[in-house]
Amino acid sequence: MERNYNIEPEIFLEPAPLLAPKLLGLELGTSLGGETSGLIVEVEAYTQDDPASHAFRGISQRNKAMFLPGGHLYVYLIYGIHHCVNIVAGPEGQGEAVLIRALEPVKGIELMKKRRATQNERLLTRGPGNLCQALGIDRKLQGVPILGEGETWLRAGIRPTADTVQFSSRIGISVAKERQWRFFIKENPFVSRA
DNA sequence: TCCCCGATTAACT
DNA sequence: GTTAATCGGGGAG
Numbered sequence: 001m002e003r004n005y006n007i008e009p010e011i012f013l014e015p016a017p018l019l020a021p022k023l024l025g026l027e028l029g030t031s032l033g034g035e036t037s038g039l040i041v042e043v044e045a046y047t048q049d050d051p052a053s054h055a056f057r058g059i060s061q062r063n064k065a066m067f068l069p070g071g072h073l074y075v076y077l078i079y080g081i082h083h084c085v086n087i088v089a090g091p092e093g094q095g096e097a098v099l100i101r102a103l104e105p106v107k108g109i110e111l112m113k114k115r116r117a118t119q120n121e122r123l124l125t126r127g128p129g130n131l132c133q134a135l136g137i138d139r140k141l142q143g144v145p146i147l148g149e150g151e152t153w154l155r156a157g158i159r160p161t162a163d164t165v166q167f168s169s170r171i172g173i174s175v176a177k178e179r180q181w182r183f184f185i186k187e188n189p190f191v192s193r194a
Numbered sequence: 195t196c197c198c199c200g201a202t203t204a205a206c207t
Numbered sequence: 208g209t210t211a212a213t214c215g216g217g218g219a220g
Contacts, residue, residue: 044201052201054216062216080214082202099201129202172201 005156009147012070016045016089016096019070021165021183023087023098027106027157028146032136034111038103038125039157042184042191044170046086048095052173055095065143066095073146075132075139082129083138087146087154101128101171101182103135104190106157127192160185 011022020043029037046053054063054076065074066088074086074097086097103125105112112124112134125131132138137152146154163186170182171193184191 046201054201057217060216076201077214078200079202079212080200081212084201086201101201127202170201174200 005159007147007154007156009071012087012089012147013091014070014089016047016098017179017181019087019089020045020098020181021167023100024165024183024185025157025159027155028100028103028135029107029153029155030135030137030141031151031153034108036108036112036115036135037106038131038134038190039106040100040102041104041188042100042102042182044099044101044183045089045181046097046099050179051175052170052179053095053097055097059095063095066097067093068143070096071146073141073144073152075137075142077139078129083132084128085132085137085141099128100131102126102184102188102190102192103131104188105134122189126190 023040026040027037048055055066059067068088069092070089072088086099088097090096105124124134166186167180168182169177
């Protein structure tokens with residue numbers, strides 16, 4: 001574990017599969033009627049040439065935030081119910097992003113319990129839909145920058161050592177299962193699946 | 195315009 | 208293990 005390191009802004013211009021593991025251990029938070037945050041413990045990378053990616057068919061009204069420069073947010077609605085949040089990767093015009101799949105809660109646990117309607121801390125930010133609900137993230141945050149002093153922010157957290165990072169196929173997709181672009185912290189209880 | 199189905203979740207049997 | 212919930216993107220006609 002390493003604390004108080006700096007986030008290098010250039011990492012967001014790297015391809016999503018390179019950026020994704022570097023996001024593990026960073027603290028993602030919002031200040032929306034109260035501060036809530038958590039350490040990123042599970043992510044997945046999606047690229048433009050990737051059949052599982054929303055960017056695969058090119059730019060559209062829905063996915064245009066994916067084509068912003070790295071370091072912005074791409075938020076989408078899935079199954080008509082749940083929001084999912086991505087951190088955009090790569091240069092402007094390149095449709096790549098990293099889906100945030102799980103956080104380890106840090107700040108605003110009481111507010112997150114209220115938003116999630118549960119007292120079970122383990123369920124607050126486990127899974128991409130759940131963590132958006134806990135942090136109050138929806139499409140009003142479409143395309144906002146993640147670095148800087150906005151109401152959505154990313155800060156240095158606790159950087160994992162290489163031996164605690166695992167990777168696997170991505171969850172819930174029906175194509176491109178051979179791409180092992182899911183990265184997560186070994187044995188972390190907030191990761192959505194073992 | 196119609197139709198299918200998804201980067202999910204929780205509540206079932 | 209299975210299934211309903213509920214919206215909107217995108218391909219077919």
